[in-house]
Amino acid sequence: MEIQRLSIKSLTITILIVIAGFSVLLSFVSGEYFFKAARESQLYSLNRVIQVATKEIMQQLHDQAYDIATALSIEGEIPKEFVKAVKGETKGELVKALDDPLITGFVGAYIIDLVKVRAYDLKLNFIAESHQGIQGLSPQMPKILYQQGYGRKGVARSKAISGLWQHADKSYYSVLVPIGGIFISGYLEVVVNPVNNLVRLSEKMNSPISIRSGIDPKRFYYEPKKSTEKLLPIEYELKTDLGASAFLLTSYEDIAKLSEGVKETVFNTISVFIGLVLIVLLIAIWLFQLLLFKPVNLMLNEIRNITDGDISRDLQVKGLAEIAILSGEFNKMTKEIRSREEVLTRLSVIDALTKIANRRKFDEVLKNEYLLGCRSGKPLSILMIDIDYFKQFNDTYGHLAGDDCIKKVATALKRSVYRPTDLVARYGGEEFAIILPDTTKSGERVIAEKIMSEIARLNIPHSSSSVDDKITVSIGGYAVVPSIHDDPVFIVAEADKSLYQAKGAGRNQFVLRNEFNSVI
Amino acid sequence: MKKNYLISFIVFLLLVVSGIARAEKPFAPEKLQGTIRVDAEAAAELIVNTPSLLVVDARKEVEYSKGHIQGSVSLLDTEMTLEKLSKHAPDKSTPILFYCNGERCLRSSRAAAKALEWDYKLIYWFRGGWNEWVDKGMPISR
Structure with a gap:
């Protein structure tokens, strides 16, 4: 495409439309990014929610297990039987006492899945455990509890310890409390299965959940009842106190609405x-x-x-x-052109030497005035003026003086006419012509006499003239009422004839005639 | 004018309420002349090692029943008389440990001051009280 063919308008509009198009495109792209970002932040906050909910459930689990353990360990059968057992008497009664909560349950609304109750001495050596509950659970207290409790001294020994731990392929939660309270004689361990409590995550999250084993993710402890295909799974990994994966908790969130x-x-x-x-x-x-x-x-x-x-x-x-x-600049330029044109026009109709109208202007004005006269029926006069013996003047005084003389004569001629419509022109060489519109022979005469006196007043010496010792002129005039059948050239010829007559009669005089050839 | 009255009334009410709120939650004194101030660990050691020690829970009975330090007796400070205290500690040389909810509870300090007046010789004051006890994971009794 050629640049010259492109208009500012089409280019500008194209650019504007392209910019608009790009902004619209950009808005779509940013919309897409916004959507993604919103989804990600949603995922992040849901992750936080499941984390907080899980921690809350584990705290409740701890509180309840701790309450039960405390209730069992300070008063009742277990402390009594434990003291006996440690002293070396039979452990049977202690096992019965440890079995009791697993058989009769608890008073109050405790929602925990108790799986084992075990007793240890002050040095954390295993003493006895309940027959009830899960069989084959490691008889040694979980590593985490042992690490925390071993080596404690004084009253610090009576502080409770708890933790999440693994046995074989399952994870359990244990709370270790002192038997006898601050009058400590040993330790009681209450082992619970957290799955029962973690199921409540569904209520907290208000969505279906699944619980899987952290060791074997394909193993489900709890599965959602409804299909979760269209829902977004949010996963949280619950770890044991030693950092191993205990449970994989997944909440299935319906984010369609959002x-x-x-x-x-x-x-x-x-x-x-x-x-x-x-x-x-x-x-x-x-x-x-x-x-x-x-x-x-x-x-x-x-x-x-x-x-x-x-x-x-x-x-x-x-x-x-x-x-x-x-x-503005363009206007300045046209103004300049106009003024130059004016100058040019003026120059083309003005005689360079005398600054009066030239022959061309004379012909033009004559033609116009003649036509005007045809319409108005008013007379038109022409005067032809010739400087007498000008050739001799030039020969005597030189061409520069001749030019000067011509200039002075032109000025004198200009002074001789009054009306703005009168035109003084240099007709050629030392010849001048004057157009006098609306002028009769009598008017012509006044002008001719005025010219003669003005020339005389110039007082330019002319020693080689045979008429006078000063410059003189001969004038031939012709007045006519212009007619459409004649040509203005004819007037000039007639005025020329009058001039010849004036010259023939001895120069330094005027001959004025009208169309009836009468000489005044 | 009515509006002005209402506004000044509300301002007055606010001042009173804030005053009450402030008055309700004062801090217990840092020291109590004539008593030995103990923390949770020292209190536990005392309980374990001093069989004759009387532990007085100066809180309300409802609070006591929800959980208390093993072996303590419930005696609300305002209701504690010499007769009631004498039942648990007939001998004025019996060491007594007073506690209540914590540092923003004045019951134990008042009760200890009363016991001092009644010429009990050895008084321990557990200023941190129940809150400190639970926070430190000490065994509780119900």
Whole structure:
């Protein structure tokens, strides 16, 4: 595409539309990113929620296990039987006492799955455990509890210890409390299965959940009842106190509603944005139209008119600063052209030496005045003036003096006429002509006498003249009422005849005639 | 004018309420002349090693029943008389340990002051009280 063919308007509008298009495209892209970011932050917050909910459940589990352990260890059968057992008496009664909570349960609304109750001495050596509950559980107290409790001294020994630990392929939660309270004689371990409590995560999260083994993720302890295909799984890994994976808790979240909301927000935002872009685009195009395209077009048309020849016009364009400057400068230029043209015109009709009208101007004015006279029926007079013995003057005084003489004569001639319509012209060489519109022979005469006296007043010496010792002129005049059937050239010829007559009669005089050939 | 009255009334009410709130939650004194101040660990050691020690829970009975230090007796400070205390500690040389909810509870300090007046010779004051006991994971009794 050639650059010359491209208009400012089409280029500007194209650029504006491209910018608008890109902004719209950008809004779609950012909408997509916004959607992703919203989804990610949603996932993040849901992760935090499941984490907090799980920790809350584990805290409740701890509180309840601790309460039960405390209730069992300070008063009742277990402390008594434990003392006996440690002293070396039979352990049977202690085992019975340890079995009791597993058989009869607890008073109160404790929701824990008790799986074993075990007793240890002050040095954390195993003493006895309940027959009830899970069989084959490691008789040694879980590593974590042992590490925390071993080596404690004084009252510190009576502080409770708890932790999540693994045995074989399952994870358990244990609480270790002192038997006898602060009057400590040994330790009681209460082992619970946390799955029972973790199921309540479903209530807390208000969504279906699954619980899997951290050791074997394919093994489900709890599965959601309904299909979770369309739901988003949020996973949290519950670890044992030693850092191994104990449980994989998954909450299935229905984020369709939220996603819909986000999508709607994105859609609304983009719609509003596109609307705004369109409005801005239209306003921009309108402004460009008003302030740029229209003035430029107007200017182009005006310039075209001016270059087509109508140089007299000025640009009348209102627009932005640049356009105003451009039009102002253009106006300056046309003004300059006009003034130069005027000068040229003037120069073409003015005689260079005398600064009065030249032959061309004379012919033009004569023609016009003749036509005017044809219409008005008013008389027209022509005077032809010739400097007497000018050749001799030139020979005597030189051409420069001759030029000077001609200039002075022209000035004198100009002084001799009064009316603005009268035209004094240099007809050629030392010959002058005067057009006197609306002038009869008597008027002609007044002018001729005036000329003679003005020339005399010039007082230019002319020693080689045979008429006088000063410059003199001969004048031939002819007055006529112009007729459409005649030619203005004819008047000039007649005035010339009068001039010859004046010359023939001895120069330094005038001969005025009219169309009836009468000489005045 | 009515509005002005209402506003000044509300301001007055706020001042009173804040005053009450402040008055309700004062800190217990740092020291109590004539008593030995102990923390949770020292209190536990005392209980374990001093069989004659009387532990007095100066809180309300409802609070006591929810959980208390092993072997303590419930005696609300305002209701504690010499007769009631004498039942548990007939001998004025019996060491007594007073505790209540914690440092923002004045019951134990008041009760200890009363016992001092009644000429009990050896008084321990567990200023941190029940809150400190539980926070430190000491065994509790119900």
